[in-house]
Every structure is written in C-alpha cells, then in structure tokens.
Amino acid sequence: MRGVHLNRVRKSYGSVTIIDQLDLAIEEGEFLVLLGPSGCGKSTLLNAIAGLEPLSGGSISIQGRDVTALEPDQRDIAMVFQSYALYPTLSVRRNIGFALKMRGTAKADIERKVGEVADLLQITHLLDRKPGQLSGGQQQRVAIGRALVREPSVFLFDEPLSNLDAKLRADMRIELKKLHERLGRTIIYVTHDQIEAMTMATRIVVMNQGRIQQCDRPEVVYGRPANRFVASFVGAPTMNFVEGRFGRAGDHLAVLTAEGVIPLPGLDVALGQAGQPVTLGFRPEHVALAEAEDVTTVTATPLMSEPTGPDMYVLMRFDPARTGVGVGPELTIRVPADAAIARHQPVPLRLDGRRISLFDPQTGQRMN
C-alpha cells in the first residue's frame, strides 16, 4: 500500500458536491497527471490530498498511512502552486529553507540541504535574491526547490507552468521530467494543458465534473479515449467527430452520414450492426491525402489552412458532391507543411481505420 490511495473521496461546499466518491490508487514513483477542463475539481482534489481542504467523506492514505485527519505538513507531501506562492519578503534561501526551519531542523543542516537543492536546480547564484527580483522561470524553480528540500514522498503540482510563456514551458517540462526520473518520487500534477499531460505523465487521469473519465497511460488516453469527453478534451486540434450509422463501403466498415459514406479501411468488420447509430472520431493526423479516389476514400473540400511550421492543419468540409463548398460536417486534418492543397478544390482523403475511435452516441462510451 505504498503510494497514494484515495478511497471514496467526497468533497462538497455546502450543498454543492464537487467531487463524489472518487477512488484512485497512485503507485509509488508515478508521475500522475490530473487533466481536465477548468472548474472540474482538479485543484480541489489536489488540495484534499494535501490536506488543505477537509474531506466531506472518504479517506486518503499516503505511503500506507491514513492521513485523512492530518495537517498538510504531517502528510509527507510538498506542493508547488500555479502562482508560485513564494514568500515575497524572504530571500530565495529562506524560502527554500522555511519548511525545514519550521520542523526545527538544525541551521547547518538547512544550509546544506538548501545548497544541494539549489545546485540541483541551478539557482545557487540566486539564493540571496528576493522572489520579486526573479524571472518567472526562476521563480518556478525556487518553488520547486521549496518542495524538493523537504524530501517528501509525494509531490503535488497545481498547474505549475501555466504562468510561463510557451518557450519556457517547454523547457521546464523537460526539466521536471528529468527531475522525476532522478528522484523517483511520486508526483501528482494538475494541468489543463494536454501537451503537458502527454509529455510528462506515466499515467493521466482525465477528470470532468468531479469524476474520473479515464485513467491510463498517455498513449492510451490519446489513442484510445474511453469516451467522447476524453476524446474531445485530449488533443489539439481536437479530434474530428462525425455522427452517422454503421454501414459498408466495399469490403470495409463505413460510417454513413446524411451526406455520404465514410469508409474505414482496416477496421474490424465485426464491430457494429449495420444501421446502428455511431459517432466516429478520428484525429487530424490519422487522415491522409489519397492519391486518387477509390472505395476507401472520402472527398472533402479545404476551407482554410493553418500552417504551424512543421505541419499544416487544414480545415475542411466533407463534400461527396464535390461542390467546392462542402455540405457535410467540418473536419481538420494534418498534412505536411509543404503539401499542395488549394482552397475549395476537393481532395480525396483516406482514414486510417485502425486508429479511429467509435463512440456510442447515447452514452458517449467507446465502442472499439
């Protein structure tokens, strides 16, 4: 029972229940990312684990110890906040050493440990500055140092990178990941940025409205989302969805929409009954431009292209009639940056049937 275990955790404010009956087992050494839209209860859950908010029900154990009734500082955790929450009047040195001082650690020991942590994070030259004199990235590092120095068995991060600019965020991501590898401690990390989640997590917990939607390895969450919410929340640009019914196109399973047929070559034919309603989901990069139309392709009209540098995203509309305007649902596909795509010139597309997702339109649950 090492690691962190949440057992039927419930948290309500007054009559509003934010988190209800949540179970979660986090193993030691995991880098678990809580991912979800704003307001879904991620911070609330993290605060509950930290002991900053009393639970309304359930229990939490950390490293086999029931900590439900303990104060934050007794839970063997450390926390890093979105706003860094550095103590503005203390020097970096004292910021990092504060928790140790509060535990009565000897002066010399504090000094040594702070030194070690500062070395690790390469902030030794900043130790005598005040937080106000640091850049965002440096502040972030100090905040991490403050957590590190306590050598807790669990680190909690609440959107630690969201105040940084894109470039710095990318760098810090790598640093955090290296840090995790070096220390091997459990990390619970809250974010609503799915790139962060994908790149860092050993497991991702996707939450919505206080409930766990899916909890799995990043590739699985990305590749085989458990339900439509997860599918649409993870991935940018988001997954394309098409409502239709099961049908056939040649040898392949296909989805029939009002506008036409979308063949799904490579998909297991036994999956659904013909005529059964289904939501087809596929990611932009799982559609390829086909050389020529055939029974495995579907035609779409490019509306707008977004070159991002390495790639280009093209917004299209299904257009079986090749009107050049399109009538069907919109979709986005990813093509190489130098792909020759002309606006309003319909092109044949081929979906990769092995990588698509099918959802039950009623329940939203994954079918394949």
Added chain:
Amino acid sequence: MRGVHLNRVRKSYGSVTIIDQLDLAIEEGEFLVLLGPSGCGKSTLLNAIAGLEPLSGGSISIQGRDVTALEPDQRDIAMVFQSYALYPTLSVRRNIGFALKMRGTAKADIERKVGEVADLLQITHLLDRKPGQLSGGQQQRVAIGRALVREPSVFLFDEPLSNLDAKLRADMRIELKKLHERLGRTIIYVTHDQIEAMTMATRIVVMNQGRIQQCDRPEVVYGRPANRFVASFVGAPTMNFVEGRFGRAGDHLAVLTAEGVIPLPGLDVALGQAGQPVTLGFRPEHVALAEAEDVTTVTATPLMSEPTGPDMYVLMRFDPARTGVGVGPELTIRVPADAAIARHQPVPLRLDGRRISLFDPQTGQRMN
C-alpha cells in the same frame, strides 16, 4: 497608400530608445503579426500606431491619412488588449456600445449594431452580464466585439489570447482567422507565441530589441529564417544548432564538429569554403531516422522522449562513438508517435539538406 505605413518611427523613453527608425508598410487587408520576445517593443509599437504613445520621431499614416498627430479615436482603429481591459462596471452590452454612444450614434443604431456583433461572436446571451461574470474566452470575445462594433479600418490586437488556456486559444485562433477573412480588414496582431503567428499571419514581423529581424510570409520565416535570432525564436521545440566548419562527407557538403561529421545530403555543394566556420541549424522534423548507417547519416543517442500525442520528440545527443551516452551537442528530433526508439540505443539519423539553415557564426546572418 492604403493600409498602414510606418515611416522612420522612433520611440524613446527619456534616454532609452525602444524603437529606432522603424519602417513598415502594411497593406490593406493584411493580417500582420508582430512576433518577438518579451520586452522587444511590440506593445510599444502597437501603442504608437494606436496613438496611445506619442512618437519621438517619424510618422504614421493609416489609409493614406497622416495620423501622427491624431488622437486614438480619430485614427480609425480599434484595439483589443491582453488583459481584455473590459469596463468592469458596465454590462457587456454597454461595454460594446460605449464607443458608439460617445460618437453620438443614435440609441436604436447602437442597439442594432451591438446585436449584430453579438450575433457574430455568439455572445448574445451574455449581453446583460458584467465582465466579472464571464469566463476568459467570453471576455475575450466581448473585447473583440468592442473593437468590431466600431467598424474601423485597422484592428490592433495586443496578445489577445495569452490569458486563455491552450484549447480555447486554439479555438479563438480559428475564429479570429475566420473573422479576418469575413471582414477583410487590416489586422495588426502582437504576440510572442509563434504558433499564433504561424497559423494566422499573412505576414510575420519578427522583432528583437526594437528592430525588425525579418518580415515575411510565415512559411518563409519558419523555413528560411533570416538570421539566427529568428531561427531560434520561431519554432517549438526550437531549431537545433550545431557549431562547426564546412567540410565534406562523400559527395555531400557536411559540417565538421569536434565530435564528428554531420553530412548534409541535398545541399548545394558550392555554398561554403571548406574550413570556414558555420552554424548549422535544422528543425526537429527535418531529421529522419535512417534505416542504416551510411555516408549520409550521423549517429545520435536518444536520451529522453516526449510523446505529444500525434508525434514524439526525442532529445538526443550526437554520438559518433556510439557510447550510448553521447558526447556531442544535444538535438531534438521529431518522430511518429509510435516510432521504436530505445533510450541509450544509438540510432542513425539523416538530415534533410534542402531544409537546413546555415548561419554565419559571426554575424548570425543566414548563408544559404
């Protein structure tokens, strides 16, 4: 002379010159993005165009009219701010309509125009709320609505999306682009996020320290950066750089480093003299995993991989000696999400010589 023309614009605060002798011609209907690191003077320039900061020198004309001495409201521009700068005590309706009211537009007209704008931005249901009761994205839309309603010939945006989360940012990006297409008005857009710049701009102006580094179409800025600053600033993960000297590997031009040879197959051989110092720059996606080593490949050791969902970025180290640890400079390459890459297992890589950039190490200017 329609559009916006900056003529030897200079702006200094006291003795510090922020922008010096800047010339820029923006054509009507362009979506011009000013891109640059924090503090490079983007906002200052935008404020100068808006008339919010008096110029220290030079002149500005908008739609053929010299506006250098005019007040902001007479320049036929509208502006959207990073912090939205909504009037917190007015309802959304009055926020949007205030500028019209100030110009003495009739009540009924205001009502109609606000309604149209709200329809366009799909915020009709929010019209009677106060800004504090809106989410970030909604606030952003109101801020845009406030600009739209005045039907100016030039829109100025100062990092309008940087306070939004990634997902919303992506959506708003598309919306803004559609809006631009629909209205056909000139847009000058400040950001330090290069994805925004790449996806939306018709032209990007990369600035640094108050100077224009490059001004061109996004593909050019990305694919053929004018100098090392642009190369490293645009693109995430950033371009890889290797310092070395011109040399040869078989038939190909190559860059020789202390650790070994990096062949550049496909590059024009006549480019540089052997032995001349050069900085090689190449983007992560312009390196491919080679099936086998040969004279066109270079060996590197994977250190860490970052799956982002569709792709995977692999951090590596040049490792001609195949130590499994690597001795040369670090580089990041992009591979498909399901590529089989094992840590510390050296792999042969092949650079795409037609897409690399070469810079003069002295001046930082592009050489090829």
Added chain:
Amino acid sequence: MALPTAVSAYVALIPATTITLVCFYAFIAWTFVISLTRSRLLPRYEFVGFLQYERLFDTARWWQAMQNLAIHGVLFTVGCIVVGYFLAILIDRGVKAEGVFRTIFMLPLSMSFIVTGIIWQWLLNPSFGLQAAVRGLGFEEFAFNWLVRPDRAIFTLAIAGIWQQVGLCMALCLAGLRGVDPNIWKAARVDGIPVWRVYANIITPMLRPVFFTLVVLLSSLVMKAFDLVVALTGGGPGFASDLPARFVVDHILNRQELGLGAAGAFMMLCTVAAVVAPYIYYELSKARRAG
C-alpha cells in the same frame, strides 16, 4: 474545524474579542443601564424607566444635534470623498512634483481636530478672518460669515473637517486609481471616451471598495466628532452647530446629567446600528459572495 492553525487563530483573537466584549459591548450595556437611572454626577442605580429618554426627546437641543449630525454626516463624508477623489484624480493625471502635492494635501491630517478647529475659527471669523481680508482688498460687499449664522454654522464644521481629512481620502483614492489596469485607459482612449466620462462611468464604480472603507472611517469620525465642534463653534451660535457627541459629553461631564447623557449616547449607538451597521454588513457579505 479542529486544525491546530485554527485553534491558534482563535487564541490570537482572545484579546480583541475580550476588548470588544468588555469595552465595546459591556460598556454599551452599562450605558444603557445608566440611561434608565436618575444618575446625575455619578452613576446611581435608582431606576426611573425611560424617563431620561422622554426628557431627551423633549429637548430641542437634542433634535437639533441629531439633525446636525445628519447634515454634517452627509456633507463631511460626501464632501471629503468628492474633494479627496478630485485631488487624487488631479494628481493621477501624471503631474510633476506629485510627491510635493501629496504631502501638502496630507499635511492637515497631522493636525488634531482641536487645532483644526482653532485655525478655522480664526479664518472663518468675519471680523478678522477671510471675510475681513477680502473686504480689506476692497470688496466691501463680500460676505462669508457662515461661522456666525445659525443656519450656516454647521457647514463650517464640514469645511474644517474636510480640510483636515481630505488628505486621507486623497491617499486612498490615489491608491485605488493606481490599481486600475492601465489598459482600461488605453481602451477608453481608443474608444474615444472623454476623460471625465471614463472617471464617471468606469473608474468611479471600480473604486467602490475604497469608498466603502472611506465611508466607514469618515462616518466613524462624524459620530465621534467632539473636539472639532468644541474648538470651532462651541456648538454655536446657540446650539446651531451642536452634535450628539458634544451634547452627550456636555451633559455627562459638565451638567451632571449622566442619565440623560447616557440616554443620548445610547441613541447615538442605535443610530449607528440602524444606519452604518447594515451598510457594513451589506458590503462584507457582498465581498464574501464575490469570493
């Protein structure tokens, strides 16, 4: 919540709670008890019911004082905030030597109410103050004799009070103005909104919390206004500028009417409870709702 932090916090509140209970509420209760007795110079617990209140309500001077309280309260509070806000706006328009002006405006704050009263009594005195000076310049018809006009004397109280406290209002408003997102200003300029309208329609409502604090502070000064009246008008002419605090103190300390004074004091506190307390409660609960 039985968290140790909270326990220490409650411990930390002991002195304040004790003071509040004993010195505020027990004393108020005591005042009420005394107001039910015949006490004259010293407390004597011979109860007479609400006799003192009957006497109080039958006293013209008391009603005059209450009316003055209302007039002065509004004039002083509103005047102070308006003038202070105006000065803050002037300073916030990016003036040079801002520090000098700020310091000058706050200087009167360092004066006590007594001193303020003395100075203004001189200035407003028709025969050797402002009026005399202006007449001395040749404007024989100039009249500024509010200090000695029963119907205007109460205004002089507000003038002197505003002079003294306006610096505080200025400082608070200035701080509030400095906290306004500069982009709001830019947006307004781009929208072509005249400066005064920006202040009127946008900035002023944003400073609501500042005004709240000011209203609380200033109205507390109004309630306690004693020294200023004594020094400036002595409550006169007659008792045209009397205020409840002076009425009460006068009766308790000079007139051996402790019972009547206590009744007056209790009525004052009732006024606070009726006027100010709901306002405080409203603002606090509003702030809480806003998070």
Added chain:
Amino acid sequence: QTAEVLHWWTSGGESAALATIRAAYTAKGGVWQDTPIAGGGNARAAAVNRMIGGKPPTVFQYSVGLQLLELADQGLLNDIDDVAQVGNWDKALPPLIANISKYKGKYIAAPVNIHGENWMFYNFDALKKAGVEVPKTWADFLAAAPKLKAAGIIPLALGGEPWQERILFNSVLLGVGGREHYAKVYGKLDKAAMGTDTMLDVFKTVAALRPLVDESSPGRKWNETAGMVMKGTAAFQFMGDWAKGEMVAAKLEPGKDIGCALAPAKDTAYIMTVDAFAFSNVKDAPSKGAQTLMATVMMDPATQAAFSKRKGSIPSRLDVPDIGFDSCAKVAINTLKDPATHLVSTGLFGVPSAVSGAIDDAISQFWNNKAMTPEQGRDLFVKAIDRAK
C-alpha cells in the same frame, strides 16, 4: 504635609494669584504639588475621574453647589469643619455662600473669593465720542445705543457663547426685574415669578439688545470681546470682574482707563460667583494635615486679600478691609456690606447644574433665534427650567 492641588488657573493673572496661596502655604511648612488643568470643565471632570479612579488630588478646585454635595454624598470628600469653626467662617462669609459650602452642616469647601458677574465695562473715549452718559437703567442703555451706532461704535460687545449670553441676560434680569425678582427666579426657581410680566419685560429688553452686537459675536472668546472695548471699537461689555485681568495684561487700569460699573439696575445687587477648593477623602494623616493647613491658609484674611488683588475678585470673607484694592473692587466690597445685595450666579452654583445648563440653553436659544418673540422666550425659559429641575 504634601498637598497635590488640582486647579484650572493657568492664565498669567490667575496663576499669579494662586501663587500667593502657595507662598502662604509653603511658608507654613507645606509642600505644594501643582496640577493645573486648563478649562473648568476639564479640571472638574479630571478631579471627579481621579476620585472614581481611586487616586484623587489632595485638594482640588471645584465650584460649590449641588455637584459638590453629590460628591460629598458619595463619601468622596473630607469635611473641614474643624478649620471653619476655628476660623469662624459662619460669621465671615456671606450666608448664601456659607450655606452652599456645607454638607449636612459641615463645611466641605473653602470659598476663597467672590467674583461679581453683573459688571459693565465701558470705554470712556467711545462714550465721549458718541456723547453718551454711563447708563443707569436698561432704558438708558437702549436709548444710548443708537447714538453709539451713529458714531460707528458697536454699542454692545458680546462674545456669543452660551455662558457669556447668560451673563448678559442675568444682568438684564436683575436690572429690569430687581433683586427680589432675581432671587425668586433663581433662588427658589419660582415658576410663578418666571411667568410674570416683569419677566416678559426682561425678555423684551434682551430682544432689544440683539441688534446691538456685531456680526462676529457668535463664538467669540470673552477676552477678544473685552479687547473691543479696550480698543474702543465697542462701547460696553457686560462681563464678570475677571475681565479686569485682561485689562491689566494690556496695561490699562480698571476704573481709570476703562470704566467699570455695576450693570444698570433698579436696585443695587451683586451676582456672586465663588472660587472654592474641596478636599478629597484621603485617609492618611499627612494628607489630612495638609488639607487642614491648606484650608486654614486659604481662608486667612491676609492671604485672601493678596489673592483677590491679583485675581481681580474680592475676598470671600467680608471682614477683609478694602485697602489696596482697585476702585471697582472697592465698590464690590462695599456693596456686599448689605446682605440684601447678595445674589447667586446661575453659572456654577446656586442652581443645580442641570438647571443651570437648561437656563443657558434656553437663553442661548432665545438670543440666537432672532425670530423668537419675548413671549416665546419666556415660555421656553419656564419650560426648560421646569424640565431640568
């Protein structure tokens, strides 16, 4: 024998006067600790507060009257009847003052002097310039006023504070109503007397005085007002005899450079107000000894004479000869020889202070509300006193 003496005599003249008592006291071996607190109200409140707080001053200045009796009633005072018996105070003091200084038949206060409140000070030059005689009656005064006005002189210098207005009013009350009427109204608080036509005449006269003051009158300090008479911008001031101190400070001799006379009246009378000291209920022998010594010194005729000469008052003992006093004081001493002239001020003693306050309120209200008729004024006056009783 250390005595802490709390008093409100802080101005130059007052302080010099008190120094004579102090000198006499220290000459007898006492040690004097001085605690001045300016302002009668402040000083009285401080004395009472210190008694409540348990650290009273040994001796403290206080006004004789009902307040003092209440303090005695609460057991906060020591009596000094022994000293009074030895000094034969009953004989020496005016009966009115003797009575009011006793609680249950024992002296609890030492009245050191008598101030007169119904004085009229005037400027000789101003009168001469306007061709006006010193008025003998209020009718004379009212007749003289227009001439003064015509000469550009303010007829009546008045500081518009309630107590100054009351001094003027009481002078009129005495002058128009006569001393018996005054005694009835204030001595017995006789409601019938207050309702008479005589009273109406008083109010009519007061009402007629309203236009005779300058516009700056309200709130003006009495000494600034006295300055007007000294400068000659105003002709008359009705004020207590302490006003002489201000004249002396301006190097003018009362009676010679500035005219002094009792206010116009039907019959001669003297509205007395008394400065007195009381003795807190200290228990230790040295302090009690100090109190005894202090009382003895204060009531010593020589000390009283020296004191009053500086203070501008007259001794409370009527058996002190008038040698060396200024001409105004001499008038006072001689007037008081006749007990029928003895009247009490409503200011600090004579009537309960609640009543005194109510009187001040009523008078002030009448004086300042120009629209109020004499009838209304009289009714207000009656009602106010009635309610405060």
Added chain:
Amino acid sequence: MRYNRVILYLLLAGAALAMLSPILLMLSTSLKTMDEIRNGSLFDLPHAPSFAAWGKAWVGRCTAGECDGMGGYFANSIAIVLPSLFLSIAVGSITGYALSLRQVRYADFLFAAILIGLFIPPQVTLYPMIILVRTLGLFGTTGGVILAHVVWGLAFTTLMFRNFFRSVPADLIKAVRVDGAGFWSSYWYIMLPMSLPVFAVAVILQFTYTWNDFLFGLTFAARDSQPVTVALNNLVGSQFGEQEYNVNMAATMLTALPTVLVYLCSGRLFVRGIAAGAVKG
C-alpha cells in the same frame, strides 16, 4: 492639451494653497507680538518675526509660580505613544490576520462587531473605562493610558490589517500550511514582513491619533506623566484668563511638530502602504 495641463496645475496649486494657508497663518501668527495681533489683520505678515513666542511656549505654562517646560511633556508623550503604538498595532495586526483567515468561523461577524467600536465616542464610556482601568490597578499610570489607546485603536488597526491580509493570495496561505508553519510562525515569518507597507500606514495614522489625544492622557495618566497635549491645553485652554495667541499658536505648532514631521517624511510610504491593500474593501 496644453490648456488642460495649465488648468490642471492651476487647480493643484490652488488646492495646495488652500490646504497650506491655515498652517501658514498659524506660523505667521506665532511669529508676531501680541500688540501686532490685537491691532493687525490675521493675514498681515509679521513686521519683525520673532521666535519669542516659541521660546515662551517651550518654557510652558507657569502656574502658581512654577514653570514646568514642554520638554518633559514631550518625553511623557513619547513614553505613552511608543508602547501604545506598538501594542495597538500588534493586537490589530494579529487580530486582522486571524480574521482574514477563511478557516476561522464567524470571522466576518466578529469583524463587523469590532468595527462598531470605531463608532463609539470614547468620552461616552469614560466612567466604565475608569472603573476597568482602576480594577486592573492601572489608573493614574502610563499603563492606563496605553490600555485606553489600545482599546480605542483596536477597531481601526484591525480594519487596516484585516483588509490587507484578505488581499494576500490564497495560495500563499496554503504554501505556509504545507510548509508546516502554524498560525504564529506564519504570522511572524511571512505575514508580518509582508504587511510592512500597511504597518507604515497604520503607524502613521495611529501615531497621529495617539499623539493628538488629550482625553486619555488627562484622565488616566499620572500627574507627572501627562502627555504634551495636556500641557498644550494648559497653555491655550484657559477660559477666564487673558490669552496670548502668539504663544498659543507656537505651542500648538510645537506640539504638532512630531506628527507633521512624520507626514513630511513618510508621505511616500503612506501612499505605497495604502496601495498595498491597507484599505481595499
């Protein structure tokens, strides 16, 4: 644009003059002789400026042939003001911090209850206060005055500090708890240093109130430890004696000097402190 600036500066200059002139008048009066005051206009400049009145004011009031000088009273005032300031601000800031914490129940209620104290005229409850101070054995001591100042300063200081601490980010409070700092250590190490700007404001205002106090000094202080305002009152407050206005003004200014200096020196701190959140609702 230009006109606007001119008008702006004219308005400011006018306001500055209006604010300053009363004080300047006091100064000029204090430099005149009594004759000049009796015969001249308030607005005349002194013919021959002389500091004689200031000297006289410094010597203080001589009563009953004894002069006690203002110097001693200044010392008394300082002996009262410093501990009062320290205590009332300590109590106010600790209370304010406790009341700002979200986990303290009824905090808003208690805060409102304390705020009411701001509205009670202290004269009204002087008797019970005397009894209380006497019961504590502090009557007639400096301690009594200090206690009174602490009591009547509580509402104000609490208001200032509570509002400031409310504006401290919630994350910071959480960080403190995670680091294991309890109420007191978090107060001492983190909150107290953070609130220094507000401290400046509270100190300045509370200093003004305390220094200018007359009532408590008069009522509760010992005979020989009364504050300078009592001495000032003895100089200027005589009702029936003759008045020396030049001395009065000099004494008044002398007494106000420390507070004036505080404002002159700390105007910047004051505004910064307020901006830091001292008085945000």
